[in-house]
Amino acid sequence: MSKPSGTTSHYPAQQTVEQVVHRTLSVLVDNEPGVLARVIGLFSGRGYNIDSLTVSETEHEKHLSRITIATTGTPMVIEQIKHQLERLVPVHRVVDLTESGKAMERELALVKVRGKDNSRVEALRLADAFRARVIDATTESFVFELTGKPEKIDQFVVLMQPLGLVEVSRTGICAISRGPEGM
Amino acid sequence: MNKEMTGAEMVIQALLDQGVEHIFGYPGGAVLPIYDALFQQDKLQHILVRHEQGAVHAAEGYSRSSGKIGCVLVTSGPGATNAVTGLVDALMDSIPIVVITGQVPTHLIGNDAFQECDTVGITRPCTKHNYLVKDVKDLPRIIHEAFYVAQNGRPGPVVIDIPKDIQFNKGMYVGPKNIQHKTYRPKLKGDLEKIKQAVELMRHAKKPLFYTGGGVINSGSEASVLLRELVKLSGFPITSTLMGLGAYPAADKQWLGMLGMHGTWEANWAMHDCDVMICIGARFDDRITGRLDAFAPHSKKIHVDIDPSSINKNVKADVGIIGDVAHVLEDMLRLWRTGAVTPDKKALGDWWAQIEKWRARKSLAFKNSKEVIKPQYAIQRLYELTKDMDTYITTEVGQHQMWAAQHYHFQEPRRWMTSGGLGTMGYGLPAAVGVQMAHPKSLVIDIAGEASVQMTMQEMSTAAQYDLPIKIFILNNEYMGMVRQWQELLHGGRYSHSYSEALPDFVKLAEAYRCVGMRCEKPGDLDGVIKEMIKVKKPVIFDCVVDKMENCFPMIPSGRAHNEMLLGDAGVAIEDAITEEGKVMV
Numbered sequence: 001m002s003k004p005s006g007t008t009s010h011y012p013a014q015q016t017v018e019q020v021v022h023r024t025l026s027v028l029v030d031n032e033p034g035v036l037a038r039v040i041g042l043f044s045g046r047g048y049n050i051d052s053l054t055v056s057e058t059e060h061e062k063h064l065s066r067i068t069i070a071t072t073g074t075p076m077v078i079e080q081i082k083h084q085l086e087r088l089v090p091v092h093r094v095v096d097l098t099e100s101g102k103a104m105e106r107e108l109a110l111v112k113v114r115g116k117d118n119s120r121v122e123a124l125r126l127a128d129a130f131r132a133r134v135i136d137a138t139t140e141s142f143v144f145e146l147t148g149k150p151e152k153i154d155q156f157v158v159l160m161q162p163l164g165l166v167e168v169s170r171t172g173i174c175a176i177s178r179g180p181e182g183m
Numbered sequence: 184m185n186k187e188m189t190g191a192e193m194v195i196q197a198l199l200d201q202g203v204e205h206i207f208g209y210p211g212g213a214v215l216p217i218y219d220a221l222f223q224q225d226k227l228q229h230i231l232v233r234h235e236q237g238a239v240h241a242a243e244g245y246s247r248s249s250g251k252i253g254c255v256l257v258t259s260g261p262g263a264t265n266a267v268t269g270l271v272d273a274l275m276d277s278i279p280i281v282v283i284t285g286q287v288p289t290h291l292i293g294n295d296a297f298q299e300c301d302t303v304g305i306t307r308p309c310t311k312h313n314y315l316v317k318d319v320k321d322l323p324r325i326i327h328e329a330f331y332v333a334q335n336g337r338p339g340p341v342v343i344d345i346p347k348d349i350q351f352n353k354g355m356y357v358g359p360k361n362i363q364h365k366t367y368r369p370k371l372k373g374d375l376e377k378i379k380q381a382v383e384l385m386r387h388a389k390k391p392l393f394y395t396g397g398g399v400i401n402s403g404s405e406a407s408v409l410l411r412e413l414v415k416l417s418g419f420p421i422t423s424t425l426m427g428l429g430a431y432p433a434a435d436k437q438w439l440g441m442l443g444m445h446g447t448w449e450a451n452w453a454m455h456d457c458d459v460m461i462c463i464g465a466r467f468d469d470r471i472t473g474r475l476d477a478f479a480p481h482s483k484k485i486h487v488d489i490d491p492s493s494i495n496k497n498v499k500a501d502v503g504i505i506g507d508v509a510h511v512l513e514d515m516l517r518l519w520r521t522g523a524v525t526p527d528k529k530a531l532g533d534w535w536a537q538i539e540k541w542r543a544r545k546s547l548a549f550k551n552s553k554e555v556i557k558p559q560y561a562i563q564r565l566y567e568l569t570k571d572m573d574t575y576i577t578t579e580v581g582q583h584q585m586w587a588a589q590h591y592h593f594q595e596p597r598r599w600m601t602s603g604g605l606g607t608m609g610y611g612l613p614a615a616v617g618v619q620m621a622h623p624k625s626l627v628i629d630i631a632g633e634a635s636v637q638m639t640m641q642e643m644s645t646a647a648q649y650d651l652p653i654k655i656f657i658l659n660n661e662y663m664g665m666v667r668q669w670q671e672l673l674h675g676g677r678y679s680h681s682y683s684e685a686l687p688d689f690v691k692l693a694e695a696y697r698c699v700g701m702r703c704e705k706p707g708d709l710d711g712v713i714k715e716m717i718k719v720k721k722p723v724i725f726d727c728v729v730d731k732m733e734n735c736f737p738m739i740p741s742g743r744a745h746n747e748m749l750l751g752d753a754g755v756a757i758e759d760a761i762t763e764e765g766k767v768m769v
């Protein structure tokens with residue numbers, strides 16, 4: 001979903017290399033049909049990056065959902081993304097969690113590993129070190145459930161590779177700010 | 184008023200409660216219940232167009248010229264897809280319209296039913312907002328919300344997709360009074376601290392410039408009045424975008440003409456050299472800025488816009504003020520009047536002296552001819568002969584549009600309807616239909632190109648049906664002139680498919696539509712034929728045969744800065760004007 005750099009702009013002179021930053025945005029929306037399509041369409045239509053996106057209803061009675069988007073862009077693009085999101089009619093609020101202090105980010109992963117003998121033992125040992133839970137087991141496989149920061153999950157996946165990694169399913173990032181205040 | 188009625192009846196009732204008097208539309212299977220409800224009443228007038236794109240442009244023209252919301256009714260599938268161009272046009276130019284589309288019955292959605300298309304999916308990026316109605320009890324709320332969303336904040340098009348079964352179902356109608364949108368509350372008042380900073384910058388400016396846009400017009404007539412006051416009080420020069428023409432009177436001395444790609448020498452140079460730029464309701468579009476890294480390099484920029492995403496999008500603002508133009512101007516005026524520091528008279532005097540030098544360059548001048556009608560001359564004569572009348576101008580897209588912007592001068596807002604953001608050929612004729620509906624007694628002229636006008640020509644039939652005496656003034660150069668001009672600049676004069684071959688006889692075409700056709704080929708005859716056109720109380724197609732090879736100047740070639748403008752008489756070999764980098768730009 002990333003924009004090819006350099007060639008798309010009508011103003012090549014403007015493509016000076018600007019520092020890109022990573023941001024995690026929390027977007028509170030009305031849980032109405034099509035709202036996710038609006039958000040995703042905005043990102044693809046305007047050439048913004050989506051590194052991760054999660055969405056779920058968070059307050060059923062109020063029909064509110066929360067979309068967490070991890071994105072990368074120059075500071076000017078990040079500002080645009082926030083304003084463009086705010087412009088969508090069903091969007092209540094957009095909070096830049098990265099900007100407003102160290103937000104906590106978590107992801108859940110389900111990791112399937114197939115192996116015998118030593119590699120099986122090793123996989124279990126590593127899972128234990130990562131506080132991953134075994135949620136399914138056969139004589140030749142495990143499915144681990146693991147939560148943590150995205151980097152921790154990346155690392156776990158890398159370690160499982162030589163031990164018979166079959167597949168991984170990840171939720172994407174959900175995030176929340178520290179301290180007593182809500183968004 | 185709470186009353187049980189069918190969905191179709193609710194549509195009519197809700198439109199009436201919203202003050203709608205006219206709706207442009209085209210029937211089809213999926214909107215038959217609404218058409219039936221229309222048939223059984225006589226308060227809401229329906230105008231039958233000849234193509235759904237025409238309906239949307241007509242609604243745009245209606246809205247822009249009157250300040251009211253334009254309304255459209257079309258059927259599902261092809262009716263909706265035909266409307267898409269108009270929707271994007273309205274989105275780009277921030278025109279408030281509400282478009283109702285029929286949809287196949289709820290139980291068939293997703294089954295590839297006859298004339299089904301994913302209207303909300305297709306129009307999502309083409310509208311400010313859209314709705315698919317899934318239950319008749321939501322219908323009144325959605326319609327009232329749609330009107331609120333279309334006109335509040337930055338205006339834009341809203342689509343309401345209504346499945347046929349919902350149009351038949353019965354439910355309780357609720358009026359607009361008790362409807363409030365859950366989330367959408369655009370900010371009208373600007374941040375006072377920011378406005379103070381802006382006024383402070385303005386007070387200390389030595390080379391200030393107002394750069395205004397369509398936002399001033401959208402903000403309402405009060406905004407134009409306030410703008411005039413502030414410009415007068417400050418004594419600063421003012422220029423505007425294509426969309427903003429008329430907000431400030433062109434006859435005034437402080438007016439520098441339009442800026443941008445085909446703007447005047449003085450407006451663009453002032454833009455380049457200014458030290459404080461006061462941008463009001465404009466959005467730093469690429470047709471305005473030219474090369475971004477050379478854009479007004481020594482200026483501090485104040486940017487007032489109701490849409491936060493417009494600020495810092497293309498150009499970094501030093502002071503960004505989010506708010507409605509009229510509200511912000513009111514605060515600016517108050518602060519300007521009460522401030523202690525007076526502007527630097529000497530510096531302003533020098534600035535004006537410089538501007539007068541640029542103005543003396545007479546960048547809109549052209550070499551007139553006794554043999555052929557120069558397109559600029561045609562616009563000048565049209566202007567002179569209609570300026571004292573109650574006139575509205577629409578345009579198509581191309582050279583004629585730019586010449587109209589340069590040579591037809593507007594003293595009031597809402598008199599100029601053109602497709603700025605999307606640049607839609609075929610806009611002007613149906614827009615004129617809409618304008619004439621809103622102003623039945625006024626003189627409505629579409630300044631057209633022979634190529635553009637053929638894109639929506641069939642709306643002449645609409646004009647004939649409703650006795651709308653619109654005047655289609657075609658600058659017929661037998662070329663897609665603007666394309667030819669670019670081919671001259673960028674592609675070695677290889678005029679690939681830009682010649683308007685096999686043109687119809689426009690006079691006979693007019694007659695075939697039971698309208699009046701006129702032709703003029705000689706400069707000496709022009710005034711007479713224009714006067715005749717004005718007199719005719721029927722729709723007219725005026726085939727004004729003009730110089731085929733005339734180009735539109737001044738021009739900032741793509742990829743160039745404001746101070747690298749080309750003039751018509753500069754003698755620059757036109758092929759050398761664009762750099763390699765510039766050639767890839769649109």
Ligand SMILES: Cc1ncc(C[n+]2csc(CCOP(=O)(O)OP(=O)(O)O)c2C)c(N)n1
Nearest residue numbers: 581582583608632633634635662663664665
């Ligand atoms: C729907 C659409 N298709 C293509 C274009 C590209 N285009 C811009 S101007 C132009 C030529 C217009 O010719 P004409 O209407 O004769 O106007 P002129 O430039 O000759 O005054 C074209 C093809 C456009 N703006 N809109």
Ligand SMILES: [Mg+2]
Nearest residue numbers: 632633662664
């Ligand atoms: Mg032409």
